[in-house]
Amino acid sequence: MDKIVVKNLCFKYKENKEETLSDINLMFDNRSTAIIGQNGAGKTTFVKLLKGLLKQNSGEIIVCGKDTKDSTAAELAKYIGLVFQNPNDQIFKSKVIDEVMFGPLNIGMSSETARKNSVEALKILGLDNLIDENPYDLGLSERKLITIASIVAMDTDIIIFDEPTIAQDFAGKEKIKRLIKELRNKGKTVLTIIHDMDFVAEVFERTIVFNKGRVILDGNTKDVYSNEEILKKAYLELPHVTQLCRQLGYNETFLTVDDFVEFYKNN
Numbered sequence: 368m369d370k371i372v373v374k375n376l377c378f379k380y381k382e383n384k385e386e387t388l389s390d391i392n393l394m395f396d397n398r399s400t401a402i403i404g405q406n407g408a409g410k411t412t413f414v415k416l417l418k419g420l421l422k423q424n425s426g427e428i429i430v431c432g433k434d435t436k437d438s439t440a441a442e443l444a445k446y447i448g449l450v451f452q453n454p455n456d457q458i459f460k461s462k463v464i465d466e467v468m469f470g471p472l473n474i475g476m477s478s479e480t481a482r483k484n485s486v487e488a489l490k491i492l493g494l495d496n497l498i499d500e501n502p503y504d505l506g507l508s509e510r511k512l513i514t515i516a517s518i519v520a521m522d523t524d525i526i527i528f529d530e531p532t533i534a535q536d537f538a539g540k541e542k543i544k545r546l547i548k549e550l551r552n553k554g555k556t557v558l559t560i561i562h563d564m565d566f567v568a569e570v571f572e573r574t575i576v577f578n579k580g581r582v583i584l585d586g587n588t589k590d591v592y593s594n595e596e597i598l599k600k601a602y603l604e605l606p607h608v609t610q611l612c613r614q615l616g617y618n619e620t621f622l623t624v625d626d627f628v629e630f631y632k633n634n
């Protein structure tokens with residue numbers, strides 16, 4: 368079933384002359400989905416509309432059966448969680464556990480379930496030893512993971528990450544990769560705005576490309592990455608292994624080194 372249906376969506380910020388989003392038509396099922404596109408393409412605006420933080424000028428957005436135009440952001444928070452790009456926009460409590468439990472409590476979860484979910488989410492991200500710390504005493508990468516845990520703990524059907532890998536080293540990226548796969552296996556719909564094309568290739572089943580407020584590509588990641596010319600025009604650079612294989616004359620699109628090695632061994 369499609370958890371989000373977007374029809375003929377248009378949006379313009381009052382102070383801007385041009386539309387930021389024009390005629391967007393998309394449906395989201397359980398596939399893990401990356402939303403990519405150059406800076407200013409409209410990705411963050413799009414997810415803010417899904418979450419009900421902005422209201423469209425025209426078109427329709429249905430989230431878990433609810434029309435976002437008739438729903439408050441508080442009502443939609445039960446269905447859709449959004450992790451902001453900058454953790455400092457989200458964190459305000461002085462203890463990690465209180466910060467992570469805030470969202471679950473706010474949507475009406477019992478404190479017992481909120482605590483259980485919060486500890487579980489912190490554990491998945493390897494942060495359960497920081498429960499009593501002040502988030503502001505921690506580094507940017509840990510603060511970012513805490514904001515991710517706090518949304519995961521809300522156990523919403525749809526979870527959106529805005530640039531989750533920023534400020535993460537290899538270990539942090541691996542944690543986020545594992546988390547996204549785990550959420551997907553639990554049947555959650557995970558949408559992620561991201562610039563890291565290698566991460567997209569390794570993790571996401573579906574990729575949507577935004578360009579100047581429109582969707583220019585949408586499909587399984589391998590098919591989308593096969594449209595080299597369109598991606599180039601949108602100033603998006605393919606992963607190095609994909610480029611290398613193309614330059615070596617392979618017609619097939621390889622998303623990861625493992626993909627290529629597997630193919631190479633069998634041919």
Ligand SMILES: Nc1ncnc2c1ncn2[C@@H]1O[C@H](COP(=O)(O)OP(=O)(O)OP(=O)(O)O)[C@@H](O)[C@H]1O
Pocket residue numbers: 380382383387404405406407408409410411412413
């Ligand atoms: N609050 C706002 N008021 C007016 N214009 C805005 C506002 N927020 C964003 N914009 C403009 O809308 C356009 C789309 O911005 P948006 O942040 O949605 O793009 P993005 O694809 O998420 O970019 P990035 O990858 O840099 O985060 C940009 O031209 C931006 O300047």
